[in-house]
Amino acid sequence: MRRIFALLVLVCVLGDGLQAQTRTPRPGSGQQQKKPASKVPRGSGSVDWGPVTPVDKATSSQVMSSAKKIDGFLHRAYGEHQIQPNANLSDSLFCRRVYLELGGRIPRLQEIGDFVQSKDRLKRQKLIDKLLSSHDYVSHMFNYWADILRLKDNPVNNNQIAQPYHEWIKDSIRTNKPYDSWVKEMLTAEGRIWENPAVGFSMRDSNMELDAVDNMIEVFLGTQIGCAQCHDHPFDRWTQREYYQMAAYWYGTRSRVGGGDKSRFPKGNPLARLRNDLKKMDPNANTGGIFSRVINANMFQVYEIPRALKLPHDYQYDNGKPHQVVQRKPIFGSAEQYAKGKSSREILANWMASSGNPRFAKSVVNRMWKKAFGIGLIEPVNDIKDDSIASNPEVLDFLTDELIRTNFNLREIQRIIYNTKAWQREATTADVDLSEPYYFQGPILRRMTAEQIWDSLLTLAVYNPQSFTRPNMDSLAGTINMDLNSVSASQVQKVATEFNDKFSSGAQRKITRARNSYKGMTLARASELPAPLPPEHFLRQFGQSDRELIEGSGRQGSVSQILTMFNGEITHMMLEKGSVIFDTVMQAPTRQKIDAIFYMVLARAPRTPEKSVAQREITAAGNAGYGNVIWALINTKEFLFIQ
Numbered sequence: 001m002r003r004i005f006a007l008l009v010l011v012c013v014l015g016d017g018l019q020a021q022t023r024t025p026r027p028g029s030g031q032q033q034k035k036p037a038s039k040v041p042r043g044s045g046s047v048d049w050g051p052v053t054p055v056d057k058a059t060s061s062q063v064m065s066s067a068k069k070i071d072g073f074l075h076r077a078y079g080e081h082q083i084q085p086n087a088n089l090s091d092s093l094f095c096r097r098v099y100l101e102l103g104g105r106i107p108r109l110q111e112i113g114d115f116v117q118s119k120d121r122l123k124r125q126k127l128i129d130k131l132l133s134s135h136d137y138v139s140h141m142f143n144y145w146a147d148i149l150r151l152k153d154n155p156v157n158n159n160q161i162a163q164p165y166h167e168w169i170k171d172s173i174r175t176n177k178p179y180d181s182w183v184k185e186m187l188t189a190e191g192r193i194w195e196n197p198a199v200g201f202s203m204r205d206s207n208m209e210l211d212a213v214d215n216m217i218e219v220f221l222g223t224q225i226g227c228a229q230c231h232d233h234p235f236d237r238w239t240q241r242e243y244y245q246m247a248a249y250w251y252g253t254r255s256r257v258g259g260g261d262k263s264r265f266p267k268g269n270p271l272a273r274l275r276n277d278l279k280k281m282d283p284n285a286n287t288g289g290i291f292s293r294v295i296n297a298n299m300f301q302v303y304e305i306p307r308a309l310k311l312p313h314d315y316q317y318d319n320g321k322p323h324q325v326v327q328r329k330p331i332f333g334s335a336e337q338y339a340k341g342k343s344s345r346e347i348l349a350n351w352m353a354s355s356g357n358p359r360f361a362k363s364v365v366n367r368m369w370k371k372a373f374g375i376g377l378i379e380p381v382n383d384i385k386d387d388s389i390a391s392n393p394e395v396l397d398f399l400t401d402e403l404i405r406t407n408f409n410l411r412e413i414q415r416i417i418y419n420t421k422a423w424q425r426e427a428t429t430a431d432v433d434l435s436e437p438y439y440f441q442g443p444i445l446r447r448m449t450a451e452q453i454w455d456s457l458l459t460l461a462v463y464n465p466q467s468f469t470r471p472n473m474d475s476l477a478g479t480i481n482m483d484l485n486s487v488s489a490s491q492v493q494k495v496a497t498e499f500n501d502k503f504s505s506g507a508q509r510k511i512t513r514a515r516n517s518y519k520g521m522t523l524a525r526a527s528e529l530p531a532p533l534p535p536e537h538f539l540r541q542f543g544q545s546d547r548e549l550i551e552g553s554g555r556q557g558s559v560s561q562i563l564t565m566f567n568g569e570i571t572h573m574m575l576e577k578g579s580v581i582f583d584t585v586m587q588a589p590t591r592q593k594i595d596a597i598f599y600m601v602l603a604r605a606p607r608t609p610e611k612s613v614a615q616r617e618i619t620a621a622g623n624a625g626y627g628n629v630i631w632a633l634i635n636t637k638e639f640l641f642i643q
Contacts, residue, residue, distance in 0.1 A: 050171070050174060051174075052133050052134060052135060052137070052138060052174050053133070053174065053175050053176045054129075054133040055129045055132050055133050055411065055412070055415060056412075057129075059412065060125070060129075063412070063415050063416050063419055064125070064419060066398075066402055066416045067416050067417075067419040067420045067421075069398060070395055070398065070399070070416070070417075070420050070422070071420050071421045071422055073392055073394040073395045073398065074392060074395065074420075074422050074439065074440055076394075077392055077439045077440075078439060078441065081437075081439055083439045083441050084441065085422070085425060085441040085442065086425040086426040086427070086428060086441050086442035087425065087426050088421075088424060088425055088426070089424050089425060089426055089643075090604075091115065091116045092112060092116050092599075092603050092604045092605075093426075093603065093604065093643050094124060094424060095107050095111070095112055095115045095116065095127070095603060096112075096602075096603035096604075096642075096643070097642055097643060098124075098127060098128060098131060098418065099111070099131065099136075100448065100452055100456070100642050101371075101372065101418070101642065102128065102131035102132060102134075102136070102137055102140065102414075102418065103131050103134060103136030103137060103139075103140055104136060104137075104139055104140025104143060104451060104452055104455050104525075104526075105136060105140075105452065105455040105456045105458070105459045106456040106459055106460075106601075106603065107459075107603060108459060108580075108600075109584060109596065109599055109600050112599055112603055113599075115127060124419075124424065125419060128415060128418050128419060129415070132411055132414065132415055135174075135466060137173075138170055138173045138174045138527075139170075139455070139525050139526075139527040139528075140451075140452075140455075140527075141173045142166075142169060142170050142173060142527045143449070143451040143526055143527055144371065145169060145173075146166075146169075146527075146531060146547070147545050147547075147550075147551055147552065147553050148219055148367075148550055148551055149169070149201070149204070149219065150204060150215075150545075150547045150548065150549070150550060150552075151165075151166055151169070151204075151531050151547060152204070152531055152532060152547045153166075153505070153530055153531050155200075155203055155204045155205075155206065156203075156206045156207075159292070159293050159296035159297060159300065160203055160206070160297070160300055161193055161194075161297055161300075161473075161476070161480075161503075162193070162200050162203070162204075163470070163472075163473050164193045164194055164197040164200065164473050164476060165193060165197045165198065165199070165200020165201070165203070166200070166531070167197065167472060167473065168197035168198055168200070170527070176409065176410075176411050178407055178408040178409060179353075179364060179403075179408040179409075179410045180353040180354075180355075180360075180407075180408040181353075181408070183220055183349070183352065183353045183360075184349040184350070184352075184353050185198045186198050186201035186202075187201070187216070187345055187348060187349035187352065187353075188343070188345050188346050188349050189201065189202065189302060190301075190302050190303050190304070191301060191302060191303075192297075192298065192300065192301050192302075192481075193300070194473070194476045194477040194480065194481065195477070196302075199255075199301075199302040202253055202255055202302045203255045203300060203302065206255040206256065206300075207255065207256070209247065209250050209251050209253060210229055210247050210251075211226075211229075212250055212253070213225075213243075213246055213247040213249075213250050214226040214229065215550065216250075216352070217246070217331070218382050218550055219550060220352055220353070220360060220363065220364075221352070221357070221359040221360060221363050221384075222359060222362070222363030222364075222366060222367070222378075222381055222382055222383070222384040223331075223359060223363070223383070223384050223385075224236070224382060224383050225238045225242075225243055225246070225331060228240050228242065228243035229243050229247075232317065236385055236386075237386060238331060239317070239319070240311075240315070240317065241311065241317065241319050241320050241326065242329070242331055243331075244309055244311055244326045245326050245327060245328060245329035245330075245331075246329070246330060246331045247309060248308075248309040248326050248327065248328040248329075248344075249328050249330075249335075249344050249345065249347065249348035250344075250345065250348065251307050251308075251309040252304045252305045252306060252307035252344055252345075253302065253303075253304055253345060254301075254302070254303055254304070254305060255300060255301070255302050256299055256300050256301065257299045257300075257301050257303075259271055259272065259299070265484065265485060266485065267485055270295060270299070270484035270485070270487075271292065271295050271296065271299070274291075274295060274484075274487070274488075274489050274492055275287040275291075275292070275489075277488065277489035278291065278489040278492075278493070281489060281490065289496075290496040290497075290499060290500045290504065291492060291493065291496045293496070293499075294480055294482070294492060294495050294496050294499050295482075295484065295492060297480055298480070298481070298482050298484055299484070304343050304344060304345055308325045309325070309326055310323045310324060310325050310326065311323060311324045311326060328344065328347075330348075330351050332358065332359075333351065333356065333357060333358065334351075335347050335348070335350070335351035336350065336351070355404045359384060361400045361403045361404055361408070362384070362396065362400045363381070363384060364403070364410065365396070365399040365400055365402075365403050365413055366378050366381050366384070366390075366396065367381055368399075368410065368413050368414055368417060369395075369396075369399065369417060371414075372414070372417045372418060372423055372443065373422075373423065373440055373443045373444065374443050374444035374445075374446045375432060375434070375438050375444055377390040377391055377392060377395060377396040378390050378391075378396065379434050382550065382551065391437035391438055391439060391440075392439065392440070395440075399413060399416070399417075402416060422440050422441070422442065423442075423443060425441065425442035425443075426442050426643065427442055427443050427444060427445040427446075427642070427643050428441060428442050428443070428444050428445060429445045432444050443642075445641055445642070445643065446555065446641065446642050447555045447557075447640050447641050447642070448555075448640055448641070448642055449542075449543070449544075449553065449555065450526070450538075450539045450540070450541075450542035450543045450544040450553065451526035451527075451539065451544065452642075453542055453640065454525075454526050454538060454539055454542070454570075455525050455526055457570050457571075457574065457634070458523060458525065459580070460574050460579070460580055460581045460600060460601070460634075461523070461570070461573050461574040461579040461580060461581065462516075462523055462579070462580065463580055465523065465524070465525055466525070470508060470524070470528045470529075473503060475502070476503060479495065479498050479499055479502060479503070480495060480499055480503075482495060505530065508530075509522070518569065518570075518573050519569050519573075520569075521538075521569055521570065521573075526539060526544075531547060532544065532545065532546050532547045538564060538568065538570060541558070541560050541561055541564055542561055542564075543555055543556065565634065565635050566635060571631060571634065574630065574634075575627040575630060575631060580600075581597070581600050581601075581630055582626075582627065582630075584596055584600065585597055585600075585626050585630070586623070586626070593618075593626060594606055594611055594614050594615065594618070594629065597614075597626065597629055597630055597633065598610070598633070601630065601633040601634055601639055602633060602636075602638055602639060614629045617629055
């Protein structure tokens with residue numbers, strides 16, 4: 001039983017510690033600690049993630065110039081609205097914030113020590129560049145986009161396979177693919193997912209052509225037109241007819257070849273035929289399960305057919321009639337007409353991801369700004385209207401122009417934002433009224449996302465979390481690809497067995513847990529875990545989305561979160577021999593042990609009252625007291641919030 005009273009005193013002392021000033025830190029010796037054997041898996045070897053395309057050093061001066069212009073726009077607004085900007089962040093808190101916001105985790109002890117002890121006047125700029133060029137950034141940004149794109153391992157049913165699409169997204173982030181190219185690839189991809197993984201975007205809303213258009217407009221243009229699917233929009237200018245004209249571009253998109261398609265399957269429905277053949281071979285054979293799944297997976301294929309969209313049967317407006325065929329037309333602006341060799345989806349993609357589209361660049365820089373500051377220049381970021389007014393129009397227009405100037409280099413836009421003085425100020429702790437303009441005297445105080453908390457706890461517990469990745473699907477095509485017109489039932493059985501052994505969710509859990517499991521928990525970064533996780537998992541408890549709604553995650557507190565932090569397995573794990581923080585503290589000189597704990601958990605030195613409380617606990621409990629102090633600190637608001 002923990003010494004609850006003494007530790008709650010420490011938690012209360014820290015409860016008001018947000019935004020505390022800290023003295024010049026000197027954490028860490030810079031030497032690697034010896035890693036004793038334990039039950040806590042630490043990871044070994046390395047994973048071939050592929051190199052992350054580094055930021056372009058040649059553009060550094062332009063980045064700083066652009067950041068300075070943004071600060072100038074904001075400074076002008078401070079004067080106009082009599083706003084006092086927040087104080088500048090200390091080096092240690094900057095280090096913690098930038099690791100969380102660009103790498104998705106808190107910094108390690110040596111990383112804090114290296115940064116705060118550096119005398120390089122450009123160290124902040126260089127750390128931003130380093131993180132933007134890291135695998136931590138790829139993992140973190142994948143989590144960010146997974147919430148927006150609603151990534152699920154089984155988008156519609158168990159016959160679909162989505163992981164190659166998820167790996168393609170990670171690869172697009174890793175190689176810093178231009179945002180407009182990335183979007184166009186998703187909108188126009190055809191084929192099966194192991195041939196062209198970008199088809200996963202279309203497969204996410206399989207056979208939901210109208211809803212798919214609603215979702216893509218919200219994701220890529222920050223605009224909601226969904227209400228107009230059933231009637232003229234009550235709060236915006238979109239009419240039901242305009243909705244159907246927009247949806248007509250996507251209406252011919254198919255994500256599965258029907259078994260009755262005789263042009264593709266002259267021998268008849270392959271699923272029915274192969275099931276019958278298997279029953280003839282073995283009346284007791286299971287024709288469902290994996291056997292059916294590998295057949296169905298080969299039938300999931302994205303392609304486009306000529307298909308007219310008609311107004312609904314109950315259409316009631318005077319600008320059209322029920323069942324009337326609608327002509328393709330974008331909701332604003334104009335799109336090129338049909339040209340030889342261009343499909344309807346290509347025309348849609350070229351219009352959507354054009355520099356001339358008034359909302360494409362604007363909506364994504366607004367998202368990037370909100371990701372950095374906690375609030376968008378326009379709110380809500382998913383509901384931009386014609387009359388939406390940015391809290392600082394100059395900043396929004398400038399960043400929009402910068403995105404186009406950099407050829408849709410989203411990482412360069414983030415590089416500019418994170419180098420602003422405004423972002424490097426202390427967080428605003430007062431409640432922010434979203435109905436009123438916010439002038440960005442600093443980012444707003446926010447709790448970490450579920451993924452940031454999980455990955456930060458792994459940083460404290462596991463030596464090499466980057467060695468833990470989901471088994472990839474590089475060899476999927478060689479296993480599952482079949483000619484459904486010629487394959488036999490016995491061949492399908494072999495394919496099903498190999499698929500089950502290598503790629504099924506059960507096989508992946510077995511492989512992963514054999515390498516990096518602690519009491520049933522898979523200790524991989526959030527980006528490497530199944531999507532979504534079951535409701536009882538730590539990540540879901542702390543607000544990870546079920547991936548049904550765009551940006552469906554949350555940061556609200558709950559009783560289950562408190563109980564998990566107080567007494568969950570991941571908390572116990574870091575208090576065991578073999579966890580990074582336990583080993584580091586136990587091997588540190590006695591006079592440095594408390595400092596090491598504070599730096600590893602909170603990225604700062606303890607204040608005098610905190611150190612006194614911690615020392616009393618250690619004196620009373622012996623070595624167990626160090627674990628108790630660790631436990632107390634990770635249960636503070638200061639740990640859970642991004643300052």
